Amino acid sequence: MRLIIIFILTGYSLVYSQPKKTFELVSKMDGIHFLDNNDSTYIWGYSFYNSEGSLRPKLPSPTLMVSEGDSVHIIMYNTSGEGHTIHLHGLDADQANDGVPQLSYFVSPHVDTGNYRIVAKHAGNYMYHCHVTSTMHVTMGMYGAFIVKAQGGVNQVYTGGPAYTKEYIYFTSDMQKSWNDDYMSIGPFNKYKPDRFLINGIEKNQLFQDSSQVIQAQTGDTVLLRLINLGYSAVKYEFPSQLNATFITNDGRVLNPTEKSDTLTLFPGERTSVLLYFNSSYTGYIKVHYHNLYQMKGIGFNEIGINLYSPSLIEEQAILTKNIKLYPNPTTGIVNINFQIKENEKIDIEAVLFDVSGKIVKKDKLLNQKESLDYSSLSNGVYILKLISGNFSESIKIIKH
Amino acid sequence: MKAKFILIFLLQASLGFSTIVSDTIYINSGFLVTDSDSFPVLSYNDSPVFNQGNYVINIQKDDTLLLSIKNNHSQKHNFNIKSISGIDTSAISSGSLKTISITGLQPGGYIFYDSYDYNSYLGLASAIVVKDFLHKHYVLNVREFMTDWNFQLFNLAIPSSSYLPNCFTFNGKSYPDTKMDSSANIMGNVGDTIIVFIVNTGMHHHAIHTHGYHLTILNSTKESHKIGRSKDSFPLYTDEVLTLRVVPDQPGMYPIHDHNLISVTNGGNYPGGMITMFHIMP
Ligand SMILES: [Cu+2]
Numbered sequence: 001m002r003l004i005i006i007f008i009l010t011g012y013s014l015v016y017s018q019p020k021k022t023f024e025l026v027s028k029m030d031g032i033h034f035l036d037n038n039d040s041t042y043i044w045g046y047s048f049y050n051s052e053g054s055l056r057p058k059l060p061s062p063t064l065m066v067s068e069g070d071s072v073h074i075i076m077y078n079t080s081g082e083g084h085t086i087h088l089h090g091l092d093a094d095q096a097n098d099g100v101p102q103l104s105y106f107v108s109p110h111v112d113t114g115n116y117r118i119v120a121k122h123a124g125n126y127m128y129h130c131h132v133t134s135t136m137h138v139t140m141g142m143y144g145a146f147i148v149k150a151q152g153g154v155n156q157v158y159t160g161g162p163a164y165t166k167e168y169i170y171f172t173s174d175m176q177k178s179w180n181d182d183y184m185s186i187g188p189f190n191k192y193k194p195d196r197f198l199i200n201g202i203e204k205n206q207l208f209q210d211s212s213q214v215i216q217a218q219t220g221d222t223v224l225l226r227l228i229n230l231g232y233s234a235v236k237y238e239f240p241s242q243l244n245a246t247f248i249t250n251d252g253r254v255l256n257p258t259e260k261s262d263t264l265t266l267f268p269g270e271r272t273s274v275l276l277y278f279n280s281s282y283t284g285y286i287k288v289h290y291h292n293l294y295q296m297k298g299i300g301f302n303e304i305g306i307n308l309y310s311p312s313l314i315e316e317q318a319i320l321t322k323n324i325k326l327y328p329n330p331t332t333g334i335v336n337i338n339f340q341i342k343e344n345e346k347i348d349i350e351a352v353l354f355d356v357s358g359k360i361v362k363k364d365k366l367l368n369q370k371e372s373l374d375y376s377s378l379s380n381g382v383y384i385l386k387l388i389s390g391n392f393s394e395s396i397k398i399i400k401h
Numbered sequence: 402m403k404a405k406f407i408l409i410f411l412l413q414a415s416l417g418f419s420t421i422v423s424d425t426i427y428i429n430s431g432f433l434v435t436d437s438d439s440f441p442v443l444s445y446n447d448s449p450v451f452n453q454g455n456y457v458i459n460i461q462k463d464d465t466l467l468l469s470i471k472n473n474h475s476q477k478h479n480f481n482i483k484s485i486s487g488i489d490t491s492a493i494s495s496g497s498l499k500t501i502s503i504t505g506l507q508p509g510g511y512i513f514y515d516s517y518d519y520n521s522y523l524g525l526a527s528a529i530v531v532k533d534f535l536h537k538h539y540v541l542n543v544r545e546f547m548t549d550w551n552f553q554l555f556n557l558a559i560p561s562s563s564y565l566p567n568c569f570t571f572n573g574k575s576y577p578d579t580k581m582d583s584s585a586n587i588m589g590n591v592g593d594t595i596i597v598f599i600v601n602t603g604m605h606h607h608a609i610h611t612h613g614y615h616l617t618i619l620n621s622t623k624e625s626h627k628i629g630r631s632k633d634s635f636p637l638y639t640d641e642v643l644t645l646r647v648v649p650d651q652p653g654m655y656p657i658h659d660h661n662l663i664s665v666t667n668g669g670n671y672p673g674g675m676i677t678m679f680h681i682m683p
């Protein structure tokens with residue numbers, strides 16, 4: 001009798017249970033991406049589905065974040081001119097949901113839809129990427145982070161594991177820019193020679209210009225780094241020894257014992273959760289070296305900044321960032337800004353647009369929850385929009401084309 | 402003509418039985434053929450007939466291996482085992498047969514190879530497995546080639562170009578030919594314990610990724626601190642032997658491939674190279 005009940009319950013859950021998390025993505029081949037020195041190139045990727053027309057993909061594609069135990073459904077609409085899939089790297093999907101075209105299925109160009117269902121069994125760091133002509137589609141940028149937080153989404157590295165106060169995702173990859181510039185003539189694939197070395201899609205100075213890439217910590221913080229490598233290089237991190245870097249999970253599994261070390265090498269496909277302990281105030285850098293897989297020659301280098309922060313300032317800033325929606329970007333002229341605010345909250349923001357040389361080109365005052373900025377008279381290029389409210393400001397890169 | 406026989410004799414009453422296992426390997430030359438290339442290589446085979454997949458020597462724990470090596474190639478060769486001392490590595494001249502005795506190998510996987518010049522690169526590197534377990538096991542011999550180098554080396558020239566491999570093999574085959582090679586396809590049922598030895602006999606480091614399952618590291622000859630970890634993406638350094646265990650928890654076909662994505666190509670085209678599969682039945 002008991003067996004029968006269990007059977008029925010299992011059957012029920014397989015057939016009827018609603019996924020706890022659903023993501024709707026669109027695979028796209030029309031991205032324009034900016035590197036250091038305003039170098040731009042083409043990328044492909046996934047962006048969130050939006051009924052009003054999905055935005056161009058960014059590098060990397062959006063982070064998909066779930067909690068341990070969640071059943072997850074990813075829907076991928078392919079309206080692009082080539083077939084794509086989603087491979088959930090490290091999530092041990094079953095064959096039908098593995099995203100390998102020859103073994104699962106191929107999401108055809110123009111009108112096809114892919115459905116990927118998994119249960120996120122183990123907290124940790126993963127990624128998703130296209131598995132069609134992978135050598136090309138990965139280097140074109142079809143990848144993003146997939147994070148499984150501890151049960152209930154609490155700030156523990158894994159369910160019942162060590163707690164952390166803040167977390168950062170650093171997704172390393174690389175690019176041979178000439179391939180992205182002219183993707184019709186990519187190859188031969190074995191001759192790929194990366195010349196751009198990326199963290200979260202950007203490089204070098206960009207990592208300091210974008211404050212969200214800099215670790216902001218104060219004494220007492222335990223900072224979780226979710227390090228994911230999908231380059232063609234081995235990436236070697238050098239952590240400041242004052243921060244007692246400790247590796248807690250690797251490839252989505254808990255390390256027992258944990259490993260304490262100031263250096264960590266991630267080969268292509270590997271992921272590690274690292275805790276940094278700010279027992280005293282610290283400002284400095286994490287060094288990130290890229291090595292080729294032939295004799296481990298150093299071929300690239302980046303730094304991740306670590307800043308001390310004053311808590312009140314950052315909290316306000318975080319609130320500001322979280323509640324802004326800005327679209328479309330890149331834009332041909334009109335940029336819409338939506339603020340999500342609490343009842344009775346007043347908006348009084350100054351929107352200052354700078355060109356790349358730092359010159360102010362336009363100033364606007366934003367007083368309503370929904371505002372539109374008209375940049376149609378400006379020439380094409382990259383601008384920085386600074387939103388200033390009281391003592392706090394946030395910078396957003398805007399591309400006019 | 403697999404010259405393999407077993408002699409059992411009483412070595413010493415106090416030690417009990419010891420087994421002497423005889424095996425013969427042939428150093429052959431021939432052409433390694435993929436979808437896109439055909440180029441000269443050397444190979445260890447279990448017969449005088451060239452086969453582009455290297456022969457793997459299997460013995461049990463405590464066995465004494467009496468190994469005969471027949472050199473069917475025009476150049477001299479020798480025999481060595483990585484990280485094992487006391488092996489007779491003297492030359493085996495062209496056409497000659499040499500027999501050596503190997504005792505005391507601890508359970509695990511080893512790389513045997515030819516330490517002269519580029520012979521290991523050219524194909525003379527394979528695995529010895531010393532078993533102390535009853536489970537099914539597989540060996541994946543991971544090696545890349547730059548076909549130009551092989552032609553130059555077979556003409557007794559020093560390779561002139563920098564090393565940019567264009568051929569990537571598991572057990573001497575490149576995908577899709579790996580599909581036809583039972584040694585490179587990991588077969589089993591849900592719940593089986595399967596041991597997988599991955600040996601890197603190439604000059605590149607590799608990054609082996611498994612779909613479908615996490616595998617536990619039972620041993621690594623390069624990073625012993627990682628023993629016990631359960632992973633899906635494995636650094637594989639040159640000369641490394643990785644010993645992995647998988648207990649499949651779901652049926653299906655899942656790829657095993659190099660995640661340095663230059664290596665899943667043949668002659669620069671995708672797909673090819675270092676791709677093989679798990680085939681797991683319910
Ligand atoms: Cu794709």
Ligand SMILES: [Cu+2]
Nearest residue numbers: 089129269610
């Ligand atoms: Cu992958």
